[in-house]
Amino acid sequence: MAGLSAATRVAAEGGTVVVVEKAERTGGSARFAGFVWTTPTVEEMRRVNPDGDPGLATALVDGFADGVAWIRSLGVECRPPVPVLGFGRGHQVDTNHYLDTCERLIRDRGQEVLTDTWTRALVTDDGAVKGAECVLPDGSVRRIEAAWTLLATGGFQGDPGLRAEHVHPRAAHIGLRANPHSRGDGLALGRSAGAAFGKKDAGFYGHLMPAGVSLADPARFVDLALYYSEHALLFDTTGERFVDETVGDHLTAMALLERPEARGLLVADARVHREWISASYVEGIPGVDKFQLCHRAGARSAVADSLEDFASMPEEWGYPGATIRDRVEEFNAAVRANATTAPGRLLDRRPLDEPPFYVVEAAPAITFTFGGLLIDTEARVRSAGGAGPVPGLLAAGADAGGLYRRAYAGGLAPALVFGLAAARTALAGAPTTAAR
Numbered sequence: 001m002a003g004l005s006a007a008t009r010v011a012a013e014g015g016t017v018v019v020v021e022k023a024e025r026t027g028g029s030a031r032f033a034g035f036v037w038t039t040p041t042v043e044e045m046r047r048v049n050p051d052g053d054p055g056l057a058t059a060l061v062d063g064f065a066d067g068v069a070w071i072r073s074l075g076v077e078c079r080p081p082v083p084v085l086g087f088g089r090g091h092q093v094d095t096n097h098y099l100d101t102c103e104r105l106i107r108d109r110g111q112e113v114l115t116d117t118w119t120r121a122l123v124t125d126d127g128a129v130k131g132a133e134c135v136l137p138d139g140s141v142r143r144i145e146a147a148w149t150l151l152a153t154g155g156f157q158g159d160p161g162l163r164a165e166h167v168h169p170r171a172a173h174i175g176l177r178a179n180p181h182s183r184g185d186g187l188a189l190g191r192s193a194g195a196a197f198g199k200k201d202a203g204f205y206g207h208l209m210p211a212g213v214s215l216a217d218p219a220r221f222v223d224l225a226l227y228y229s230e231h232a233l234l235f236d237t238t239g240e241r242f243v244d245e246t247v248g249d250h251l252t253a254m255a256l257l258e259r260p261e262a263r264g265l266l267v268a269d270a271r272v273h274r275e276w277i278s279a280s281y282v283e284g285i286p287g288v289d290k291f292q293l294c295h296r297a298g299a300r301s302a303v304a305d306s307l308e309d310f311a312s313m314p315e316e317w318g319y320p321g322a323t324i325r326d327r328v329e330e331f332n333a334a335v336r337a338n339a340t341t342a343p344g345r346l347l348d349r350r351p352l353d354e355p356p357f358y359v360v361e362a363a364p365a366i367t368f369t370f371g372g373l374l375i376d377t378e379a380r381v382r383s384a385g386g387a388g389p390v391p392g393l394l395a396a397g398a399d400a401g402g403l404y405r406r407a408y409a410g411g412l413a414p415a416l417v418f419g420l421a422a423a424r425t426a427l428a429g430a431p432t433t434a435a436r
Helices: 002-012 028-032 042-048 054-073 095-108 160-166 169-173 185-192 227-231 249-257 270-277 290-296 307-312 321-336 412-428
Strands: 018-020 035-038 082-084 088-092 112-114 118-125 128-135 141-145 149-151 204-210 233-235 264-268 301-304 357-369 372-374 380-382 389-395
Touching (some): 002 018, 054 412, 095 112, 118 141, 227 264, 264 270, 270 290
Parallel strands (some): 128 389, 149 389
Antiparallel strands (some): 035 088
16 A cells, blocks of 8 residues: 555656565555545544654644545545544545556556565665665566665564564464565665664554454455454453453454463353444444354354353363353443443443353454554654664555554555655655755
8 A cells, every 4th residue: 555655656746666566466455455544633643542653643644635635536436434443534445446556557657566576685875775676586686776765565464473572472373364475574674774663562453353263365354353342341361351342442452462372252242243243343334243254264152141151161262151250240230330340441331231142252363563664754764873864765554663552543544645755755856864
Protein backbone atom coordinates (compact mmCIF):
# COMPACT_ATOMS: atom_id res chain seq x y z
CA MET A 1 0.00 0.00 0.00
CA ALA A 2 2.75 2.44 0.97
CA GLY A 3 5.25 1.62 -1.75
CA LEU A 4 2.79 1.45 -4.62
CA SER A 5 1.03 4.63 -3.50
CA ALA A 6 4.33 6.51 -3.42
CA ALA A 7 5.60 5.13 -6.71
CA THR A 8 2.34 5.81 -8.54
CA ARG A 9 2.21 9.39 -7.30
CA VAL A 10 5.81 10.05 -8.37
CA ALA A 11 5.26 8.43 -11.77
CA ALA A 12 2.05 10.42 -12.28
CA GLU A 13 4.03 13.62 -11.71
CA GLY A 14 6.65 12.67 -14.29
CA GLY A 15 9.27 11.26 -11.92
CA THR A 16 11.34 8.14 -12.44
CA VAL A 17 10.70 5.17 -10.15
CA VAL A 18 11.71 1.54 -9.79
CA VAL A 19 9.54 -0.66 -7.58
CA VAL A 20 11.42 -3.63 -6.12
CA GLU A 21 9.22 -6.41 -4.70
CA LYS A 22 10.56 -9.55 -3.01
CA ALA A 23 7.38 -11.55 -3.59
CA GLU A 24 6.13 -12.77 -6.94
CA ARG A 25 3.27 -10.27 -6.75
CA THR A 26 3.07 -6.71 -5.46
CA GLY A 27 0.64 -5.58 -2.79
CA GLY A 28 1.75 -7.35 0.38
CA SER A 29 -0.71 -7.70 3.23
CA ALA A 30 -2.83 -4.82 1.92
CA ARG A 31 -4.42 -7.36 -0.42
CA PHE A 32 -6.06 -8.98 2.60
CA ALA A 33 -7.62 -5.75 3.91
CA GLY A 34 -10.79 -3.96 2.87
CA PHE A 35 -11.09 -0.75 4.88
CA VAL A 36 -9.05 2.42 4.92
CA TRP A 37 -9.82 4.28 8.13
CA THR A 38 -8.52 6.24 11.09
CA THR A 39 -9.86 8.58 13.76
CA PRO A 40 -11.98 11.50 12.56
CA THR A 41 -10.16 14.06 14.73
CA VAL A 42 -6.73 14.65 16.21
CA GLU A 43 -8.29 14.80 19.67
CA GLU A 44 -9.75 11.31 19.26
CA MET A 45 -6.40 10.03 18.01
CA ARG A 46 -4.70 11.36 21.13
CA ARG A 47 -7.34 9.71 23.30
CA VAL A 48 -6.93 6.24 21.82
CA ASN A 49 -3.20 6.56 21.09
CA PRO A 50 -1.79 8.77 23.87
CA ASP A 51 1.79 7.46 23.66
CA GLY A 52 2.20 7.72 19.90
CA ASP A 53 4.23 10.44 18.15
CA PRO A 54 1.90 13.49 18.19
CA GLY A 55 3.31 14.93 14.99
CA LEU A 56 2.81 11.72 13.03
CA ALA A 57 -0.66 11.28 14.54
CA THR A 58 -1.68 14.78 13.44
CA ALA A 59 -0.24 14.24 9.97
CA LEU A 60 -2.22 11.02 9.61
CA VAL A 61 -5.54 12.56 10.56
CA ASP A 62 -4.95 15.73 8.54
CA GLY A 63 -3.79 13.80 5.48
CA PHE A 64 -6.52 11.16 5.46
CA ALA A 65 -9.05 13.06 3.32
CA ASP A 66 -6.42 13.77 0.66
CA GLY A 67 -5.47 10.08 0.71
CA VAL A 68 -9.06 9.04 0.07
CA ALA A 69 -9.31 11.63 -2.70
CA TRP A 70 -6.17 10.17 -4.26
CA ILE A 71 -7.67 6.67 -4.31
CA ARG A 72 -10.81 8.00 -5.96
CA SER A 73 -8.77 9.96 -8.49
CA LEU A 74 -7.49 6.64 -9.84
CA GLY A 75 -11.04 5.48 -10.53
CA VAL A 76 -11.17 3.18 -7.49
CA GLU A 77 -14.36 3.32 -5.46
CA CYS A 78 -14.25 4.42 -1.82
CA ARG A 79 -17.66 3.69 -0.38
CA PRO A 80 -19.41 6.22 1.91
CA PRO A 81 -17.87 6.59 5.38
CA VAL A 82 -18.97 4.28 8.18
CA PRO A 83 -17.98 3.91 11.86
CA VAL A 84 -15.08 1.56 12.64
CA LEU A 85 -14.24 0.15 16.10
CA GLY A 86 -16.57 2.64 17.73
CA PHE A 87 -14.08 5.53 17.55
CA GLY A 88 -12.91 5.54 13.94
CA ARG A 89 -14.36 6.36 10.57
CA GLY A 90 -13.43 5.03 7.19
CA HIS A 91 -14.27 3.66 3.79
CA GLN A 92 -14.60 0.20 2.32
CA VAL A 93 -12.18 -0.09 -0.60
CA ASP A 94 -11.42 -2.82 -3.10
CA THR A 95 -7.75 -2.85 -2.20
CA ASN A 96 -6.85 -5.33 -4.92
CA HIS A 97 -8.35 -2.98 -7.51
CA TYR A 98 -6.37 -0.10 -6.04
CA LEU A 99 -3.06 -1.98 -5.89
CA ASP A 100 -3.42 -3.41 -9.39
CA THR A 101 -4.36 0.03 -10.73
CA CYS A 102 -1.25 1.51 -9.15
CA GLU A 103 1.00 -1.11 -10.71
CA ARG A 104 -0.63 -0.68 -14.11
CA LEU A 105 -0.22 3.10 -14.01
CA ILE A 106 3.44 2.79 -13.03
CA ARG A 107 4.10 0.50 -15.98
CA ASP A 108 2.01 2.66 -18.33
CA ARG A 109 4.27 5.60 -17.46
CA GLY A 110 7.26 3.57 -18.62
CA GLN A 111 8.53 2.86 -15.12
CA GLU A 112 9.75 -0.46 -13.76
CA VAL A 113 8.20 -2.97 -11.37
CA LEU A 114 10.65 -5.75 -10.47
CA THR A 115 9.07 -8.73 -8.72
CA ASP A 116 10.74 -11.77 -7.15
CA THR A 117 13.68 -9.43 -6.54
CA TRP A 118 15.59 -9.17 -3.26
CA THR A 119 17.22 -5.97 -2.02
CA ARG A 120 20.51 -7.07 -0.46
CA ALA A 121 22.00 -3.67 0.47
CA LEU A 122 21.56 0.06 0.29
CA VAL A 123 24.05 2.09 -1.74
CA THR A 124 25.56 4.75 0.51
CA ASP A 125 28.09 7.53 0.09
CA ASP A 126 29.36 9.64 2.99
CA GLY A 127 26.33 8.82 5.13
CA ALA A 128 23.76 9.43 2.39
CA VAL A 129 21.64 6.73 0.77
CA LYS A 130 22.06 6.75 -2.99
CA GLY A 131 20.02 3.73 -4.05
CA ALA A 132 20.11 -0.03 -3.60
CA GLU A 133 21.72 -3.24 -4.81
CA CYS A 134 19.12 -5.83 -5.82
CA VAL A 135 19.34 -9.51 -6.69
CA LEU A 136 17.20 -10.31 -9.73
CA PRO A 137 15.34 -13.61 -10.22
CA ASP A 138 18.20 -15.00 -12.34
CA GLY A 139 20.69 -14.33 -9.54
CA SER A 140 22.36 -11.35 -11.18
CA VAL A 141 22.92 -8.17 -9.20
CA ARG A 142 21.57 -4.82 -10.30
CA ARG A 143 22.69 -1.52 -8.79
CA ILE A 144 19.89 1.06 -8.82
CA GLU A 145 20.94 4.65 -8.20
CA ALA A 146 18.29 7.00 -6.85
CA ALA A 147 17.96 10.40 -5.25
CA TRP A 148 15.53 8.89 -2.74
CA THR A 149 15.03 5.33 -1.56
CA LEU A 150 11.76 4.35 0.12
CA LEU A 151 11.64 1.36 2.47
CA ALA A 152 8.14 -0.12 2.49
CA THR A 153 8.65 -3.84 3.06
CA GLY A 154 5.71 -4.28 5.45
CA GLY A 155 7.41 -4.65 8.86
CA PHE A 156 9.05 -7.61 10.59
CA GLN A 157 6.09 -9.73 11.74
CA GLY A 158 7.11 -12.57 9.42
CA ASP A 159 10.33 -13.24 11.36
CA PRO A 160 9.87 -15.21 14.62
CA GLY A 161 13.24 -14.10 15.99
CA LEU A 162 12.54 -10.41 15.47
CA ARG A 163 9.09 -10.85 16.98
CA ALA A 164 10.64 -12.40 20.06
CA GLU A 165 13.25 -9.64 20.29
CA HIS A 166 11.06 -6.61 19.74
CA VAL A 167 7.52 -7.70 20.70
CA HIS A 168 7.61 -10.45 23.35
CA PRO A 169 9.50 -13.75 23.82
CA ARG A 170 6.24 -15.66 23.27
CA ALA A 171 5.62 -13.76 20.04
CA ALA A 172 7.99 -16.13 18.24
CA HIS A 173 5.26 -18.76 18.33
CA ILE A 174 2.07 -16.84 17.57
CA GLY A 175 0.12 -17.06 14.33
CA LEU A 176 0.79 -14.82 11.36
CA ARG A 177 -2.27 -13.23 9.75
CA ALA A 178 -0.28 -11.40 7.06
CA ASN A 179 1.88 -12.10 4.04
CA PRO A 180 4.95 -14.25 4.83
CA HIS A 181 7.50 -11.97 3.13
CA SER A 182 7.59 -9.09 5.65
CA ARG A 183 10.57 -10.35 7.65
CA GLY A 184 12.34 -7.17 8.64
CA ASP A 185 14.25 -6.47 5.43
CA GLY A 186 13.42 -2.78 5.59
CA LEU A 187 14.39 -2.64 9.26
CA ALA A 188 17.79 -4.22 8.59
CA LEU A 189 18.48 -2.03 5.55
CA GLY A 190 17.53 1.14 7.41
CA ARG A 191 19.59 0.35 10.47
CA SER A 192 22.59 -0.45 8.28
CA ALA A 193 22.37 3.16 7.08
CA GLY A 194 22.21 4.58 10.61
CA ALA A 195 18.46 4.87 11.03
CA ALA A 196 16.76 5.18 14.41
CA PHE A 197 14.44 2.43 15.59
CA GLY A 198 11.48 2.70 17.98
CA LYS A 199 9.38 2.89 19.97
CA LYS A 200 10.32 0.56 22.79
CA ASP A 201 7.54 -1.86 23.70
CA ALA A 202 5.43 -0.48 20.86
CA GLY A 203 3.46 -3.69 20.42
CA PHE A 204 1.67 -4.95 17.37
CA TYR A 205 -1.63 -4.99 15.56
CA GLY A 206 -3.37 -8.33 15.42
CA HIS A 207 -6.47 -10.16 16.57
CA LEU A 208 -7.55 -13.08 18.67
CA MET A 209 -7.84 -16.18 16.50
CA PRO A 210 -8.92 -19.73 17.38
CA ALA A 211 -5.90 -21.40 19.00
CA GLY A 212 -4.24 -24.21 17.10
CA VAL A 213 -5.94 -23.49 13.78
CA SER A 214 -3.70 -23.05 10.73
CA LEU A 215 -3.64 -19.59 9.16
CA ALA A 216 -1.95 -20.75 5.95
CA ASP A 217 -5.05 -19.77 3.96
CA PRO A 218 -5.34 -15.93 3.89
CA ALA A 219 -9.13 -16.28 3.61
CA ARG A 220 -9.08 -17.22 7.29
CA PHE A 221 -7.48 -13.93 8.39
CA VAL A 222 -10.87 -12.22 8.57
CA ASP A 223 -13.25 -15.17 8.66
CA LEU A 224 -11.80 -16.59 11.87
CA ALA A 225 -10.87 -13.33 13.65
CA LEU A 226 -12.70 -13.26 16.99
CA TYR A 227 -13.73 -9.60 16.82
CA TYR A 228 -16.65 -10.31 19.11
CA SER A 229 -14.30 -10.68 22.10
CA GLU A 230 -15.15 -7.06 22.93
CA HIS A 231 -18.55 -8.31 24.09
CA ALA A 232 -17.44 -11.59 25.67
CA LEU A 233 -15.25 -12.54 28.64
CA LEU A 234 -11.70 -13.82 28.25
CA PHE A 235 -10.02 -16.09 30.80
CA ASP A 236 -6.38 -17.18 30.95
CA THR A 237 -5.17 -20.65 31.91
CA THR A 238 -5.52 -19.78 35.63
CA GLY A 239 -9.24 -19.14 35.11
CA GLU A 240 -9.01 -15.39 35.67
CA ARG A 241 -9.94 -12.34 33.62
CA PHE A 242 -6.95 -10.04 33.09
CA VAL A 243 -8.07 -7.27 30.72
CA ASP A 244 -11.04 -5.06 29.94
CA GLU A 245 -12.17 -6.88 26.82
CA THR A 246 -14.26 -3.91 25.65
CA VAL A 247 -11.20 -1.78 24.83
CA GLY A 248 -10.92 -3.75 21.59
CA ASP A 249 -9.98 -7.19 20.32
CA HIS A 250 -6.74 -5.79 18.86
CA LEU A 251 -5.64 -4.63 22.32
CA THR A 252 -6.84 -7.80 24.02
CA ALA A 253 -4.62 -9.79 21.64
CA MET A 254 -1.56 -7.92 22.94
CA ALA A 255 -2.65 -8.51 26.54
CA LEU A 256 -3.16 -12.26 26.01
CA LEU A 257 0.35 -12.61 24.61
CA GLU A 258 1.68 -11.69 28.04
CA ARG A 259 -0.39 -14.30 29.92
CA PRO A 260 0.73 -17.88 30.70
CA GLU A 261 1.00 -19.92 27.50
CA ALA A 262 -0.52 -17.00 25.52
CA ARG A 263 -3.89 -18.71 25.22
CA GLY A 264 -7.29 -18.25 26.81
CA LEU A 265 -10.95 -19.20 26.75
CA LEU A 266 -13.40 -16.76 25.20
CA VAL A 267 -16.86 -17.11 26.74
CA ALA A 268 -20.05 -15.63 25.26
CA ASP A 269 -23.75 -16.22 25.79
CA ALA A 270 -26.73 -16.47 23.45
CA ARG A 271 -27.19 -12.69 23.38
CA VAL A 272 -23.61 -12.11 22.27
CA HIS A 273 -23.95 -14.89 19.72
CA ARG A 274 -27.08 -13.28 18.31
CA GLU A 275 -25.89 -9.66 18.36
CA TRP A 276 -22.17 -10.05 17.61
CA ILE A 277 -20.84 -13.53 16.82
CA SER A 278 -23.15 -14.04 13.85
CA ALA A 279 -23.70 -10.38 13.00
CA SER A 280 -21.79 -7.90 10.83
CA TYR A 281 -18.71 -6.47 12.54
CA VAL A 282 -18.45 -3.40 10.29
CA GLU A 283 -21.23 -1.89 8.20
CA GLY A 284 -20.99 -3.20 4.64
CA ILE A 285 -19.41 -6.54 5.59
CA PRO A 286 -21.88 -9.47 5.71
CA GLY A 287 -22.13 -11.27 9.02
CA VAL A 288 -21.09 -14.89 9.46
CA ASP A 289 -21.37 -17.22 12.44
CA LYS A 290 -17.76 -17.15 13.62
CA PHE A 291 -18.37 -19.77 16.26
CA GLN A 292 -19.47 -22.28 13.65
CA LEU A 293 -16.53 -21.33 11.42
CA CYS A 294 -14.10 -21.91 14.29
CA HIS A 295 -15.75 -25.20 15.20
CA ARG A 296 -15.61 -26.48 11.63
CA ALA A 297 -11.95 -25.39 11.39
CA GLY A 298 -11.11 -27.72 14.27
CA ALA A 299 -10.77 -25.17 17.05
CA ARG A 300 -11.17 -26.21 20.66
CA SER A 301 -14.77 -25.08 21.20
CA ALA A 302 -17.97 -26.07 22.95
CA VAL A 303 -21.56 -25.05 23.64
CA ALA A 304 -22.61 -25.25 27.31
CA ASP A 305 -26.28 -25.44 28.19
CA SER A 306 -25.63 -23.81 31.57
CA LEU A 307 -22.80 -22.29 33.59
CA GLU A 308 -22.77 -25.43 35.73
CA ASP A 309 -21.47 -27.32 32.70
CA PHE A 310 -18.18 -25.42 32.99
CA ALA A 311 -17.26 -27.54 36.03
CA SER A 312 -17.13 -30.54 33.67
CA MET A 313 -14.64 -28.95 31.29
CA PRO A 314 -12.25 -31.58 29.86
CA GLU A 315 -9.07 -31.79 31.91
CA GLU A 316 -6.89 -31.86 28.80
CA TRP A 317 -8.00 -28.33 27.96
CA GLY A 318 -5.92 -27.10 30.89
CA TYR A 319 -8.39 -24.64 32.39
CA PRO A 320 -10.09 -24.67 35.83
CA GLY A 321 -13.68 -24.82 34.58
CA ALA A 322 -15.26 -24.37 38.01
CA THR A 323 -13.22 -21.21 38.58
CA ILE A 324 -14.33 -19.79 35.24
CA ARG A 325 -17.95 -20.59 36.12
CA ASP A 326 -17.56 -18.73 39.42
CA ARG A 327 -15.95 -15.73 37.74
CA VAL A 328 -18.76 -15.46 35.18
CA GLU A 329 -21.32 -15.56 37.98
CA GLU A 330 -19.38 -12.93 39.94
CA PHE A 331 -19.18 -10.73 36.86
CA ASN A 332 -22.91 -11.06 36.25
CA ALA A 333 -23.73 -10.16 39.85
CA ALA A 334 -21.45 -7.12 39.74
CA VAL A 335 -22.84 -5.64 36.53
CA ARG A 336 -26.44 -6.24 37.66
CA ALA A 337 -25.65 -4.27 40.82
CA ASN A 338 -23.78 -1.63 38.80
CA ALA A 339 -20.72 -2.43 40.88
CA THR A 340 -17.07 -2.42 39.88
CA THR A 341 -15.69 -5.48 38.14
CA ALA A 342 -12.08 -6.59 38.17
CA PRO A 343 -10.73 -5.91 35.63
CA GLY A 344 -13.01 -2.96 34.85
CA ARG A 345 -15.55 -2.96 32.07
CA LEU A 346 -15.74 0.35 30.23
CA LEU A 347 -18.36 -0.69 27.67
CA ASP A 348 -21.01 -3.42 27.30
CA ARG A 349 -21.67 -3.91 31.00
CA ARG A 350 -24.53 -6.32 30.42
CA PRO A 351 -24.39 -9.75 32.09
CA LEU A 352 -23.61 -12.95 30.23
CA ASP A 353 -26.53 -14.97 31.56
CA GLU A 354 -28.56 -16.10 28.57
CA PRO A 355 -27.86 -19.76 27.80
CA PRO A 356 -26.45 -21.47 25.90
CA PHE A 357 -22.83 -20.38 26.35
CA TYR A 358 -20.32 -20.43 23.50
CA VAL A 359 -16.69 -21.22 24.32
CA VAL A 360 -13.70 -20.93 21.97
CA GLU A 361 -10.03 -21.21 22.86
CA ALA A 362 -8.27 -18.12 21.55
CA ALA A 363 -4.68 -17.09 20.89
CA PRO A 364 -3.14 -13.86 19.56
CA ALA A 365 -2.08 -13.61 15.93
CA ILE A 366 -0.01 -10.78 14.47
CA THR A 367 -0.77 -8.69 11.38
CA PHE A 368 1.91 -6.02 11.56
CA THR A 369 4.38 -4.50 13.98
CA PHE A 370 4.25 -1.00 15.50
CA GLY A 371 7.98 -0.69 16.09
CA GLY A 372 9.98 0.43 13.09
CA LEU A 373 12.27 3.03 11.59
CA LEU A 374 11.45 6.41 13.09
CA ILE A 375 10.29 8.98 10.54
CA ASP A 376 9.21 12.60 10.46
CA THR A 377 5.96 13.87 8.97
CA GLU A 378 7.58 13.99 5.50
CA ALA A 379 8.43 10.25 5.72
CA ARG A 380 12.15 10.96 6.07
CA VAL A 381 13.95 8.40 8.22
CA ARG A 382 15.50 9.82 11.36
CA SER A 383 19.13 9.21 12.19
CA ALA A 384 19.99 7.12 15.24
CA GLY A 385 22.52 9.81 16.13
CA GLY A 386 19.81 12.43 16.41
CA ALA A 387 21.42 14.73 13.84
CA GLY A 388 18.39 14.94 11.57
CA PRO A 389 17.21 12.63 8.78
CA VAL A 390 19.34 10.04 7.03
CA PRO A 391 19.89 11.77 3.67
CA GLY A 392 18.10 10.06 0.82
CA LEU A 393 16.17 7.56 2.96
CA LEU A 394 12.38 7.35 3.37
CA ALA A 395 10.10 4.84 5.08
CA ALA A 396 6.36 4.26 5.15
CA GLY A 397 3.83 1.60 6.02
CA ALA A 398 4.78 -0.94 8.68
CA ASP A 399 8.49 -0.22 8.15
CA ALA A 400 7.86 3.16 9.82
CA GLY A 401 7.62 3.30 13.60
CA GLY A 402 6.58 5.86 16.16
CA LEU A 403 2.99 6.46 15.11
CA TYR A 404 1.41 3.88 17.44
CA ARG A 405 2.45 2.59 20.83
CA ARG A 406 0.22 -0.20 22.14
CA ALA A 407 -2.68 1.41 20.31
CA TYR A 408 -4.15 1.27 16.83
CA ALA A 409 -6.26 3.47 14.60
CA GLY A 410 -5.95 1.97 11.14
CA GLY A 411 -3.24 0.23 9.14
CA LEU A 412 -3.95 1.05 5.49
CA ALA A 413 -4.45 4.74 6.27
CA PRO A 414 -0.88 5.33 7.57
CA ALA A 415 0.54 3.37 4.64
CA LEU A 416 -1.46 5.54 2.25
CA VAL A 417 -0.86 8.89 3.94
CA PHE A 418 2.87 8.47 4.55
CA GLY A 419 3.38 6.76 1.22
CA LEU A 420 1.99 9.89 -0.43
CA ALA A 421 4.11 12.03 1.92
CA ALA A 422 7.19 10.12 0.72
CA ALA A 423 6.19 10.89 -2.87
CA ARG A 424 5.89 14.61 -2.08
CA THR A 425 9.32 14.58 -0.47
CA ALA A 426 10.89 12.80 -3.43
CA LEU A 427 9.24 15.15 -5.91
CA ALA A 428 10.46 18.19 -3.99
CA GLY A 429 14.07 17.57 -4.94
CA ALA A 430 17.26 15.81 -4.03
CA PRO A 431 18.11 15.44 -0.35
CA THR A 432 20.92 17.29 1.35
CA THR A 433 22.86 16.52 4.51
CA ALA A 434 21.54 19.77 6.01
CA ALA A 435 17.90 18.75 5.64
CA ARG A 436 15.76 19.01 8.79
